[in-house]
Amino acid sequence: MQFSDNMRNTGFALFFLMLSLTVCAQEVTVLDADTGNPVANIAIYNKDRSKTAVSDFNGKSDLRVFSKNERITFRHISYEIYNATKAQIERKGNRIYLNLRPEELKEVVMSVSKWEQQKKNVPQKIESIDARSIAFTNPQTSADLLQNSGKVFVQKSQLGGGSPLIRGFATNRLLLSVDGVRMNNAIFRGGNIQNVISIDPFTIKNTEVIFGPGSVIYGSDAIGGVMNFFTQKPRFSFTDSLTFSGNVNYRFASANKENTAHIDFNLGQQKWASYTSFTYNNFDDLVMGKNGLDSYLRNNYVVRENGTDVLMTNNDPRKQVWSGYDQINFLQKFTYKPNSSWNYDLGLYYSETSDYPRYDRLIRPNSSGDGLRSAEWFYGPQKWLMGNFQITKQGQNKFYDGVKLTVAYQHFEESRSDRGFQDVELFTTKEKVNALSVNLDFENKKIGDLRLYYGAEYIFNKVNSEGSQNNIETNEFSIAASRYPDGATWQTFAGYVNGEYQLKPNFTVLSGARYSQVWVDAQFDKTFYPFPFDEADLITGAFTGSMGFSWFPKANLQITLNGSTGFRAPNIDDIGKIFDSEPGSVVVPNPDLEPEYAYNGEIGVRKNFKDKLVLNGAAFYTYLVDALVRRNYAFNGETEILYNGELSNVQAIQNAAKAYVYGFELGFEAFFNENWSLSSNLTLTEGTEEDDDGTDSPARHVAPVFGDIHLVWKNPKFRADAFLNYNGEISYANLALSERGKTYIYAIDDNGNPFSPSWYTLNFRSQYRISNAVKATMSLENITNQRYRTYSSGIVAPGINLILGIGYTF
Incomplete structure (x- = not known):
């Protein structure tokens, strides 16, 4: 009898085991081929669509309605169509990996x-x-x-x-x-x-x-x-229970011995969710490449020994001593959705660096050329704190279909400290900015083929600035001139309207306008400098607009044309700053400023050849008037003043120029098959500044010709990218006037003039999904170990750089 009961129990166990295996065999999981994340809302159907199913939030779906050998289609608007029989799916472990569509016009x-x-x-x-x-x-x-x-x-x-x-x-x-x-x-x-x-x-x-x-x-x-x-949003649970998920990541880079650790996790229920993230970065001194100009090497640096500054010989000149730093980042977000109409979001953001050296100032030679000008030059911790609260309402209303109220508070901190070689006085300026912003944005899509977007914005900034100097031998502190007028405020109020009109199914017009009013108030302290004015009380207004269209003469051809204006109102930095802009020059306040305006036109073309080849290009032209530029200036009738113990040429920000910038942006993507693809980008920009006296000079922030080309191979588990980065040359004739004096960061041509050489790097990047939970990355940058500087940069780019990363999803 006991034997019979045991047999019966064993039989029941085998029956339920076979039943569970059968059910599992009928279930498929649909995953993103690149990320391994589940894909929800996949439409699954047979040839005549008599049998259908849909994947759930976890990417799972029951395939019991389908027979073993009939063709099943998996379709999603963002992914390529996938076809397979249930037998084929079972042989692949009941997992399907979908690839994103290469054509992005529906994005x-x-x-x-x-x-x-x-x-x-x-x-x-x-x-x-x-x-x-x-x-x-x-x-x-x-x-x-x-x-x-x-x-x-x-x-x-x-x-x-x-x-x-x-x-x-x-x-x-x-x-x-x-x-x-x-x-x-x-x-x-x-x-x-x-x-x-x-x-x-x-x-x-x-x-x-x-x-x-x-x-x-x-x-x-x-x-x-x-x-x-746009940062990650907390994810709700689509079940009755609390869901918990997250990621852990680690990264190492050889060129600066980077160690980065990251963790994030999500808690979700049906009506509320929370997302928490923390990242720690540690960067050591950066090592430059081996093959290149000797003038880029860091041959010596300054240390302080026995109460005096000593110029030390660098045992490894490729190591850019005093360039490393640490950083932490924290993000906490909450979201609450009581019903389908209302959504409440709260975000708390915090970032802080350690002190970090300004490398380009540490390599400046002294006047005799046999040493370094600065013993110390570093930024204090850069801190950023933001609280962002947003309320969104969707639903029918007489004036809108959606309304969004965003209220944010931000706090910024930064400082600068510098001390000359053999100088005992460390000069420091420290700034704090408190910023409040309120945005009210509406969406109205009920007016036929017209969609209207309109709203209002208010921003208030208050700047606190202080200066000090510290005798590093006696540790005596004294007050010094601040960088900005302490207590200065900047505020703006604006209203805008933007419209999108579907003139035809293949022709869309987008147009908008905005009016902004800006107020600046700054009181100047005359303790350290005899300013010829007491305050800056600036009130300016600006009207801007845009109009453009997107036209599809054919389904695979897009042509866009757009005209727009932009403006920049003077801020506290423009009006009230005092700082050393370059060796031997000092910038002083100028309260008599007006906004600068930009007039821009651009045309773009995009052609798709059967999703196998996508070509795109754009041409643009921008004209900037009343440009705010730094130029020589007379301060109380003087063209030179004493600043931090040095007689310096006086400069100020002025509405003293026009600028012309134009260029082309070209690119293509070629998809050979499901595994191989080729893509490339190329940007060409030219620009000129014209002073009020008619003098022309190259624009400072016009980048050299730059581009890349990528050859990519991928399958559901592995992706590899072999690519080349390229930057063109900027000759001395095309180098901005403000850059020509920085000979210590540029190469020298045959005529003894500074210029920015061209360069290229060969690189390899890869990612392998070990399992659905574990992913590893490996990159090798600058494989030929080139020694180069990107245009206008102080620090030399990394040499050969091995980057290893591992990530775990739970």
Whole structure:
């Protein structure tokens, strides 16, 4: 009897085991071929569509309705169609990997109106960089992320930095935005800025770069382009239980002995979710390449021994001593969705670096040429804190279909410290900016074929600035001149309207207008300098507009044409700054400034040959008037003043020039089969500044010709990219006047004049999915170990660089 019971129990166990195996065999999991992430909402059907199924949030679907040998189709708007029989699927472990479509005309973008729009309807050029591409290129910073796109040029004065150049404009003529919040503040300067490194690449879901003016939506500063960074959103649970998921990553790079650790995790329920991210970076001194100019070598550096500065011989001249730094990034986001109409989002962002040396200042020779001018020159910790609260409502209303209220607070901290060789006085300026912004944006798509986007914006910035000097021997502190007028404020109020009209199914018109009012108030302290004025009280207004169209004369051919204006209102940096711009020169305040305006036109063409070859090109021309430029100036009738103990030539920001910038952007993508593809980008830009006296000179922020070419092979588990990066030469004749005095960062031609040589690098990048949870990356950059500097950069680029990364998804 007992034997019979045991047999019966064993039989039941075998029955349930076979049943569970049968059920599992009927279930398929659909995954993204590049990321391994599940793909939801895949339509699954047979030939006559009499049998159907849909994949769930986890990419899973039951295939029991299909017979073993009938053809099954898997379809999704963003992926290539996949066909297979159930028997074939079973042989592959009941897992299917789908590839993204190579043709991107159906891609959705957010940057042009702050609401989702079809990219094909937008007349401006927009480059999108998604999380999949970012994970593959595995950049150290967000500056490297932009550079890896092949469409944005990045300058670096030091390792802890990266200043993008777009269409001949840079720094405060480009706008940075994070999750819809303007990052540009009242002290964004005309010189190179490093704020983009405060954005953690591990947290970015998508980056959209708008080429050309974006002032209709973004206001002041958006002359050359807009860089929008959208961070990861918390993910809800589609079950009744709490879901928990996340990622752990580690990266090592040999050229600067980088050690980076990252962790993020998501908690989700049906109505609320949370996303948390933390990243730590440690960078050692950067090692340059082996094959190149000896003038780039770091032959000596300064240390302090026994109370005196000593010029030390560098045992490894390729090692750029005093270039390393550390950084931490933290992000916390919460989202609450009580119903289908309302959504509440809260984001908390924090980034902080250690002190980081400004390398280009540390290699400046002294006046006699036998030593170095500075013993110390470093930025203090760069800190960025942002709180961003957003309320979104979707649904029917008389005046809108969607409304979005965004309230954000940001706090910026930065400082500069420098001490001359054998000088005991360390001069420091420290700045803090508190920024408040309120945006109210509407979307209305009920007026026939017209979609309207309109809204209003208010921004308030307050600048606190202080100066000090410290005797490093006696440790005595004293007050010194600040970099900016302490307590200065910058604020703007604006309203805009933007319309998208579907004139025909193949012809879309996009047009908009904006009016901005800007107020600047600064009180000048005359303790250290006898300013001939007490305050700057500036009130300016600016009207900007745009109009363009996107036309598809054929389904596979797109032509775009766009005209737009942009402006930049003077900020506190323009009006009230005092600093040493270059050896022997000092910039002083100038309260008599007006906005600069840009007039831009561009035409673009995109041709798709049966999804096998995609060609695209764009031509642009920008005319800048009343350009805010640094020029010689008389301060109280004096053309020279004493600054930090040195008699210096006086300069100031002035509306003293016009600028002409034009160029071409070309690219192609060729898809040979499901494994092999080839792509390339090429950017050519020319630019000239014309002073009021008619004198012409090359524009400073016009990048050299640059481009890349990539040969990619991939399958569901492995992806490899062999690529070449190229930069052209900028001769002495085409070098900006402000750059010609920086002989210590440039090569010297046969006539003894500085110039920026051309260069190229050969590189290899790969990614292997060990399992659905584990992914490894390996890159080898600058394989031929070239020694080169990118244009206008102080630090020399990395030599041969092995980058290893490992990531685990849980």
